[in-house]
Amino acid sequence: MAYLGVAAGLLLALVLVVIVAMQAWRLADNRAAESAWAWLHAQAPASVEAFDPAMVEGLPEAARRYFLHTIAPGTPLHVVSEIRMTGEIGLGNQEAPGYRPMRARQLLAPPHGFIWRLDRAGSGIMQMSGSDCMADGRSWTRFWLNGTLPVARAGDDENHLRASFGRAVAEAAFWAPAALLPQPGVRWEETGEPDRARAVITHGALAQTIEIALAEDGRPRWVQFPRWSDANHEKEWQLQPFGGYLDDFQNFDGYTLPTRVEAGNHFGTQAYFPFFRARVEAIRFSP
Incomplete structure (x- = not known):
């Protein structure tokens, strides 16, 4: 009986050590997310110009229509956006999507990166939280189940950073269009199609092409890009189509931006x- 008591005590001590270690790990993740948020926020310039349609006169016609629809003349050209959102996350596949309700907030500072903080997805003991991030030359995906068990951890390598850069650039077309105006690191190209705009964005060694399909008035209907991803049956890193549809546009301080977005892998395919x-x-802007 004494032996059983000692064994039970050791087991309890081990469980407590694991719990403390997991909580310390989670706190470290939270500190990293807070640091990334502050770093991205600091990428906002201290002062900004106001939008003048003359800034886009030399662009291909489709790109010019995109900006004239999206940014009103005289609007301060903020390049850092903070977005609060609800919605659904699909944890399954095309046949069984497994959508769970989610609430999240995001700081988007293209081309420097973004941090998407998932406050919660799902409910009860199956509730998830965590962050997806690219900031200060690093990137990660870190999600926890019920705040105690790590269920998804990836990043801190070149593949993940390249994939994250694709997201940062594409979402600029959603919610930070001023970051895509003509400037060093942003090049707009002719596509040969009147309702299609294409941009190539570079940042250090990273480069990403995006395409925006436009309605007649210049409203973006969808965004797609070749994303570096391992979301495939082979689990191999490769370029594959990613994109999403934009809808329900509203005005935010002079920007006409989508408030309904859906996105996923293999965009434009079955x-x-x-x-x-x-x-x-x-949506609010910094500074």
């Missing part, structure tokens, strides 16, 4: 699965 479906509650 394998397309929109695992991300967001409804924007608020």
Whole structure:
């Protein structure tokens, strides 16, 4: 009986050590997310110009229409956006999407990066939280189940950073269009199609092409890009189509931006699965 008591005590001590270690790990993740948020926020310039349509006169016609629809004349050209959203995250596949309600907030500072902080997805003991991030030359995906068990951890390598850069650039077309105006590191190209705009964005050694399909008035209907990804049956890193549809546009301080977005892998193919479906509650700009 004494032996059983000692064994039970050791087991309890081990469980407590694991719990403390997991909590310390989670706190370290939270500190990293807070540091990334502050770093991205600091990428906002101290002062900004106001939008003048003359800034886009030399662009291809489709790109010019995109900017004239999206940014009103005289609007301060903020390049850092903070977005609050609700929606659904698909944790399954195309046949069984497994959508779970989610609430998140994001700081988007293209081309420097972004941090998407998932406050919660799902409910009860199956509730997830965590962050997806690219900041200060690093990137990661870190999610926890019920705040105690790590269920997804990736990043801190060149593949993940390249994939994250694709997201940062594409979402600029959603929610930070001023970051795509003509400037060093942004090049707009002719596509040969009147309702298609294409940009190539570079940042250090990273480069990403995006395409924007436009309505007649210049409203973006969808965004797609070749994303570096291992979301495939072979689990191999490769370029594959990613993109999403934009809808329900509203005015935010002079910007006409989508408040309903869905996106997923293999965009434009039969394998397309929109695992991300967001409804924007608020957008504000820094500084």
